[in-house]
Amino acid sequence: MTETANRLPLIGDPAPEFHAETTQGPVHFPNDYKGKWVIFFSHPADFTPVCTTEFMTFASMQEEFRALNCELLGLSIDSTYSHIAWLRTIKEKIEFRNLKNIEVTFPVISDLKMEVSRLYGMLQPSESTTQAVRAVFIIDPESKVRAILYYPLSAGRNFQEVKRLLISLQTTDKHGVATPADWQPGEEVIVPTPGSCGAAKDRVETKDPSVRVVDWFLSFKKLS
Numbered sequence: 001m002t003e004t005a006n007r008l009p010l011i012g013d014p015a016p017e018f019h020a021e022t023t024q025g026p027v028h029f030p031n032d033y034k035g036k037w038v039i040f041f042s043h044p045a046d047f048t049p050v051c052t053t054e055f056m057t058f059a060s061m062q063e064e065f066r067a068l069n070c071e072l073l074g075l076s077i078d079s080t081y082s083h084i085a086w087l088r089t090i091k092e093k094i095e096f097r098n099l100k101n102i103e104v105t106f107p108v109i110s111d112l113k114m115e116v117s118r119l120y121g122m123l124q125p126s127e128s129t130t131q132a133v134r135a136v137f138i139i140d141p142e143s144k145v146r147a148i149l150y151y152p153l154s155a156g157r158n159f160q161e162v163k164r165l166l167i168s169l170q171t172t173d174k175h176g177v178a179t180p181a182d183w184q185p186g187e188e189v190i191v192p193t194p195g196s197c198g199a200a201k202d203r204v205e206t207k208d209p210s211v212r213v214v215d216w217f218l219s220f221k222k223l224s
């Protein structure tokens with residue numbers, strides 16, 4: 001592969017295309033997901049403890065993501081047979097918190113040749129040369145990369161945060177606003193900062209009861 005082909009996708013880039021085998025049959029990415037949000041994530045290996053807790057958690061939230069027009073797509077550098085055996089073990093034997101009998105129905109890519117993990121910068125050689133790190137790419141319905149999270153092998157991800165980030169992206173797209181630190185859905189959002197002296201004056205003097213002005217550059221509003 002050329003250096004250009006290995007360039008990591010960055011926020012705002014088109015999601016790189018690939019074809020892959022998965023536990024649910026072949027996937028042509030991102031074409032198969034046009035019109036939907038996708039959470040595309042890697043895990044280091046099947047039959048490992050942290051990954052098992054992550055898969056159970058993520059699978060248990062699948063319907064919550066579907067309700068947000070979002071599909072899940074996993075990947076590791078393991079064979080489809082290994083994935084199948086691991087997912088069967090999870091369903092038949094594993095309990096974690098209040099989760100048991102969890103069936104993972106989202107597709108899990110088998111990336112034995114490491115082609116997809118390289119394409120998405122999921123292999124970080126100083127962490128591991130054989131296992132993907134815990135990467136999360138949030139890809140929008142136009143197949144554009146909108147957010148990227150990277151976690152090391154040792155730390156399981158917070159999937160409530162992944163969901164919160166997805167809702168933030170959907171909210172800011174829909175309403176042309178931004179979300180503050182630790183924002184939770186339903187809370188006040190941030191109104192765009194005025195871009196001229198006149199607009200700044202108008203902002204601090206606004207009579208709009210829905211806007212809460214802290215200063216000319218920091219104003220909040222509640223979405224109805």
Ligand code: BEZ
Pocket residue numbers: 044045048049050051052131153154
């Ligand atoms: C785990 O999922 O438990 C794990 C995987 C690879 C390295 C360390 C931990």
